[in-house]
Amino acid sequence: MNPVKPGETRRTPWIVGVSGASGTPYAASVLRALLTAGESVDLVVSRASRLTLLDETGISFRDVHWREDLREWLARGADGKPAGFDADLDAVRYWNAGDLAAGPSSGSYATKGMLIVPASTACVAGVALGLSKDLLQRAASVTLKERRPLVVAVRETPLNGQTLRHLVTLDDAGASVVPASPGFYAGATHIQDLVDFVAGRVLDAAGVEHGLYRRWQGELGAGSAD
Secondary structure, three states: OOOOOOOOOOOOOEEEEEOOOOOHHHHHHHHHHHHHOOOOEEEEEOHHHHHHHHHHHOOOOOOOOHHHHHHHHHOEOOOOOEOOOOOOHHHEEEEEOOOOOOHHHOOOOOOOEEEEEEEOHHHHHHHHHOOOOOHHHHHHHHHHHOOOOEEEEEOOOOOOHHHHHHHHHHHHOOOEEOOOOOOOOOOOOOHHHHHHHHHHHHHHHHOOOOOOOOOOOOOOOHHHHO
16 A cells, blocks of 8 residues: 655546557557646556557557557557657556456546547447456446446447447446547548547547647638638
């Protein structure tokens, strides 16, 4: 136990869970924005998502070298190429997805909530059914039972009836379901703009301030004018 000393502030992070769905650039954008906003982050990367990350970026995410691998990942743009993004990782704590004794597995571990981005249909099903087969699912179940914000950025198409029912279950339980559906009214000129739009909507659902996309102001054509 690490009691808070006089004058110190308790670390209260956002948990970011990355599942195996395609869309690791969404997770990178969310992570960068959280750190830019001065938020602390507890990161959980599922086993399946490591394969997706390797396929989409060429990066092998390793437990022992997670800091170096995360830094390289966050420096990449949405097209998988080095883009010069810089992130301070001092506020990040990494938990192995197989560690069910980790901090986020308990409701007494203080967090602001959890963002699952991207969320695969298997992850959605596991959380909706309360399976807790790994730390990502367990942390999501804890987030729900503690009535903390849970944002699920589902990334799949088409969606079958079973997955739709699971999403309704999550909505009924208090989660925010945010499909990874980019909007085009913000004047996107690059794939990164579309990724940032989705990441921004995830953060909107969590109540985290950011500047990832141009918001609608009720003026037709303003996006294309930019």
